[in-house]
Amino acid sequence: MEINNILITGNLANDIKKVIDPEQYPQTFRFIEEKSVTSKDLQWADGYVAFKPTTNFEFFDIKWVHSLGAGVDGFLFGNKWKEDVLLTRTICSFGQRISQYCLSYYLKDLQEHDSFREKESHKQWQPVTPKLIKNQKALVYGTGEIGQEIAKLFSSLGIEVYGVSLSGSQKPHFSKVYSISTETEILSEVDVVINTLPLTKETDKLFGKDLFNYMNHAIFINVGRGSSVVESDLIDALQNNTIRLAVLDVFKEEPLPVDHRFWELENVRITPHISAVTTVEEAVDCFLETLNKLKDKSVLKNKVDTSLGY
Amino acid sequence: MEINNILITGNLANDIKKVIDPEQYPQTFRFIEEKSVTSKDLQWADGYVAFKPTTNFEFFDIKWVHSLGAGVDGFLFGNKWKEDVLLTRTICSFGQRISQYCLSYYLKDLQEHDSFREKESHKQWQPVTPKLIKNQKALVYGTGEIGQEIAKLFSSLGIEVYGVSLSGSQKPHFSKVYSISTETEILSEVDVVINTLPLTKETDKLFGKDLFNYMNHAIFINVGRGSSVVESDLIDALQNNTIRLAVLDVFKEEPLPVDHRFWELENVRITPHISAVTTVEEAVDCFLETLNKLKDKSVLKNKVDTSLGY
Numbered sequence: 128m129e130i131n132n133i134l135i136t137g138n139l140a141n142d143i144k145k146v147i148d149p150e151q152y153p154q155t156f157r158f159i160e161e162k163s164v165t166s167k168d169l170q171w172a173d174g175y176v177a178f179k180p181t182t183n184f185e186f187f188d189i190k191w192v193h194s195l196g197a198g199v200d201g202f203l204f205g206n207k208w209k210e211d212v213l214l215t216r217t218i219c220s221f222g223q224r225i226s227q228y229c230l231s232y233y234l235k236d237l238q239e240h241d242s243f244r245e246k247e248s249h250k251q252w253q254p255v256t257p258k259l260i261k262n263q264k265a266l267v268y269g270t271g272e273i274g275q276e277i278a279k280l281f282s283s284l285g286i287e288v289y290g291v292s293l294s295g296s297q298k299p300h301f302s303k304v305y306s307i308s309t310e311t312e313i314l315s316e317v318d319v320v321i322n323t324l325p326l327t328k329e330t331d332k333l334f335g336k337d338l339f340n341y342m343n344h345a346i347f348i349n350v351g352r353g354s355s356v357v358e359s360d361l362i363d364a365l366q367n368n369t370i371r372l373a374v375l376d377v378f379k380e381e382p383l384p385v386d387h388r389f390w391e392l393e394n395v396r397i398t399p400h401i402s403a404v405t406t407v408e409e410a411v412d413c414f415l416e417t418l419n420k421l422k423d424k425s426v427l428k429n430k431v432d433t434s435l436g437y
Numbered sequence: 438m439e440i441n442n443i444l445i446t447g448n449l450a451n452d453i454k455k456v457i458d459p460e461q462y463p464q465t466f467r468f469i470e471e472k473s474v475t476s477k478d479l480q481w482a483d484g485y486v487a488f489k490p491t492t493n494f495e496f497f498d499i500k501w502v503h504s505l506g507a508g509v510d511g512f513l514f515g516n517k518w519k520e521d522v523l524l525t526r527t528i529c530s531f532g533q534r535i536s537q538y539c540l541s542y543y544l545k546d547l548q549e550h551d552s553f554r555e556k557e558s559h560k561q562w563q564p565v566t567p568k569l570i571k572n573q574k575a576l577v578y579g580t581g582e583i584g585q586e587i588a589k590l591f592s593s594l595g596i597e598v599y600g601v602s603l604s605g606s607q608k609p610h611f612s613k614v615y616s617i618s619t620e621t622e623i624l625s626e627v628d629v630v631i632n633t634l635p636l637t638k639e640t641d642k643l644f645g646k647d648l649f650n651y652m653n654h655a656i657f658i659n660v661g662r663g664s665s666v667v668e669s670d671l672i673d674a675l676q677n678n679t680i681r682l683a684v685l686d687v688f689k690e691e692p693l694p695v696d697h698r699f700w701e702l703e704n705v706r707i708t709p710h711i712s713a714v715t716t717v718e719e720a721v722d723c724f725l726e727t728l729n730k731l732k733d734k735s736v737l738k739n740k741v742d743t744s745l746g747y
Binding site: 232 | 530538540541542544548553554565566567590593691692706707708709711
């Protein structure tokens with residue numbers, strides 16, 4: 128595919144500009160803040176690089192869209208995609224980042240960090256035995272690159288890792304992969320449930336009371352998308368203790384509004400969508416790698432199936 | 438070795454009594470609280486099982502001492518050992534426990550848990566990028582069973598793990614093992630320093646300003662023995678930031694006195710000697726396994742070299 132005019136926008140545009148030397152590439156680049164992108168810029172471009180479409184986005188002659196994030200629901204969810212436009216996404220170290228995020232909060236819980244910190248603040252010496260991670264059970268929604276990276280890390284520590292996917296196809300590092308809605312047979316036995324799913328029509332509001340009611344005092348970690356969770360049902364589950372602790376990195380509305388109930392609940396940990404941050408270096412590496420592969424017509428591992436949404 | 442009369446004492450004695458069925462063993466058992474052990478009990482015994490000697494301890498006819506802890510400094514440090522008495526110790530899951538303890542605090546730091554928790558308490562949404570564990574460098578003092586378990590876990594996550602031991606013999610999972618005092622060449626480069634060493638005359642007060650001055654904003658984790666650290670030097674190092682964070686599970690005096698400076702320092706985490714708790718189940722398993730091996734004259738992996746102290 129021949130790409131000549133590349134429009135790069137969004138909050139990384141300026142940082143990316145600093146590390147790309149346009150002289151080294153046959154293409155012409157425009158680096159523009161999101162709110163300053165005009166229809167003329169969009170008409171000029173055949174390549175568009177950003178986290179999401181600008182509010183005035185139209186395809187015009189754009190042939191290639193590259194998402195700076197791993198999730199592409201900003202482009203696809205609720206929008207109509209123009210069929211012949213190629214959509215690629217950033218992959219890179221997200222699997223490592225998200226799996227280390229999940230492990231850190233899981234170990235924090237098993238090792239009783241909060242309880243010891245509380246006692247420390249009162250100068251209290253009260254031993255409690257931390258739990259070992261071996262033989263714990265985890266259920267991971269999503270068995271793609273990120274889910275597999277979690278399964279690889281967790282299973283290496285002796286955790287029994289189950290997966291859930293649309294197809295239920297077996298994947299490496301999972302003891303068993305369930306097709307969606309058959310996983311309820313294992314839900315009550317698992318110690319931690321992790322959502323890594325992209326937002327699609329199948330995963331919108333997937334985590335509601337029907338699923339939560341199967342859980343048995345488990346930890347729920349959401350590193351997928353906030354809209355996959357029915358937030359009021361999650362609050363109920365946290366209050367009746369079917370979910371013991373929720374670790375949430377993504378929310379229906381971000382930043383999480385200051386008057387949201389989540390801020391008030393003792394058994395909710397909130398992080399500001401940082402479990403899979405796109406660093407400038409990685410964003411640039413992945414973008415340039417994709418650009419080179421387009422030129423060489425190599426296989427693209429980060430091509431999105433726009434009908435599936437991931 | 439024939440053992441007939443086994444005295445079990447210390448704070449696990451009652452719990453161990455509940456799970457051992459004396460009818461199943463040819464030996465006779467006495468389960469006695471530490472302060473109630475008399476000279477007559479000691480004279481009666483040929484096997485002694487506890488975390489440490491009673492205050493009135495004498496060897497009399499005792500042929501075998503089994504330590505319920507991994508550390509045997511309670512028996513050996515500053516005491517004269519009777520040469521022909523066998524000393525064994527509990528090993529079991531300590532390596533797993535300690536390595537997961539260390540990893541949990543290391544990840545907590547890389548993932549900025551405290552910073553996000555602080556922001557959460559003020560309902561602040563302020564993204565910060567967590568650090569990846571890959572390519573971090575760790576230096577582990579002690580390359581025995583526990584040190585090796587840490588090296589195995591850490592290296593599997595892409596951490597470069599260096600070791601320090603008396604001999605400097607190379608061991609699995611370590612990129613390089615230094616003989617003690619030659620490790621100073623790497624000290625300024627490492628992100629985390631972990632002490633797992635037993636307390637012996639060589640390791641008493643080992644961690645003082647001479648070592649701390651080499652460190653460069655590192656984390657210091659002590660899961661070995663408190664007396665290996667010169668506490669006033671550690672406090673200086675924490676204040677001049679050669680050590681960024683100390684995670685301490687062991688102390689010169691335990692419980693840590695309420696008026697100790699450590700309680701006051703913002704960059705010290707204190708846990709009450711729980712990184713390698715002996716659970717009743719594991720204590721019993723390891724004790725009975727050792728008892729069986731004594732009967733069968735099998736090789737004892739947990740035999741202590743009383744001249745080395747571990």
